Amino acid sequence: DFTRPRTMKSVVSLPLVVGILALAAVTGSPGDHQLALPLVEIHASTPREFGRRMGAAAKTLIARRFAQCEELHDLLRAVHTSAEGKAVYGAFFRNASAAFPQYMEEIRGIAEGAGRTVEEIFVMNMREELGYFVPLGAHSSGAPPPPGDDWEQCSDYMIKDASYAAGMHNEDSGVEDLNTTFFLHAHLSYSAPDFPEEHFAPSRPGSAPRSPRATLRGAPWTGPPREFFAYVYSGDLPSGAFGWTPSSGLAFSLNYVRPSEGVLGGYGRGFLSRGLLDARDLDEAMDLITSWGQAGGHNYQLFDYVQRRGLNVEAAN
Known part of the structure; x- marks a missing residue:
């Protein structure tokens, strides 16, 4: 059980022109520190298989990301060696398993495919949420930046006039x-x-406690595969950046929001943004990202190419 936070929304609606999501991979010189962006195409018939294929395809990249991130090592050490770290990890793991069992299967699959432990991949996906409660000093993303520190994150612009509208995203990490x-x-x-x-x-403080659980839609799958496109940080659920689902006409991008306090055991941002790739319409996407029980917060740009609408939504505990 965990305290359910207040959720705040800031929403702007505007018509959108139908657009095409395009991504060009550019190979730069060694001095540019650029590589051609890998394109990974995956066919899967179960969540575990989907995760396993993602993990196998990105195995080298996941290992590189672990090697380059001191915070992940600090978190894992805290989870292994301290009673507080184990308790915090357990609270998040239990609630994620109850609310998002299918996405937890994807995490187990990523771990199998990449040759990592489930613990490592879960910590990778929840490192900011865990960082609120597991003190890590300078390596913690949960710690506020020093005064005057230049703390750069993503940025988005949504512009329109009478005949044209556009959304632009800059990905920082x-x-x-x-x-x-x-x-x-x-x-x-x-x-x-x-x-x-x-x-x-919405379940406000003082209401009856409940543990929401995702349920599968209908009978075993018989139609053509459903598909989506996403920019993925290796080891994470898709997507902590941006994505697009052709069947629903929905696309999204994300911006960083960090409330001053976290909610122990709350829903992780990565699970909510993964859900956006499965949302059937804009209303369902809104219900998901403004749900009560979030561990932290995030800023979302939602684009509906069927209804020609765009929303800017900021949710925080």
Whole structure:
């Protein structure tokens, strides 16, 4: 059980022109520290298989990311050696397993494919949320930056006039993520988890406790594979950056938001953004990302190319 936070929304609606999501991989000189962005295409019939294929395809990149990130090593050490670290890890793991069982299967698959432990991959996906409660000093993403420190993160612009609208995203991250990302095209022949209104309906402090669980949509999958595109940080669930689902016409990008305090055991940002790739429409996406029970917060740009709408949504505990 965990305290359910207040969720705040800042929403702007505007018509959108139908657009095409394009990504060009550019190979730079060695001095530019650039690599051609790998394109990974995956076909899978179960969440575990999907994760396993992702982990295998990105095995080298995941190992490089672990090697480059001191914070991940600090978190794992704390989880292994301290009672506090073990308790914090357990709270997040239990609630993620209850609310997002299908995505936890993807995490188990990533671990298998990459030759890592489930603990390592879960910590990688929850490092900021864990960092609120496991003190790590200078390596912690949960710690605020020193006064005057230049703490750069992503940025987005949404502009429109009477005849045209556009959304633009700049992806920023830490040095540990340099050349460890890939572009994913997923073809999934299994049902997506359902996010009905009652699953993520607001539950204010003092209301009856509940542990929401995702339920599968309908019978075993019989139609053509559902697909999505996403920019992926190796080892993470897709996507902590941006993605697009052709069948629903939905796309999104993400911006960093860090509330001053976290909610122990709350939903991780990566699980919510993974859910956006399975959302059937803009309303379902909104219900998901503004749900009560989030560990921290995030800023979302949602684009609906069917209804020609765009939303800027900021959610914080």
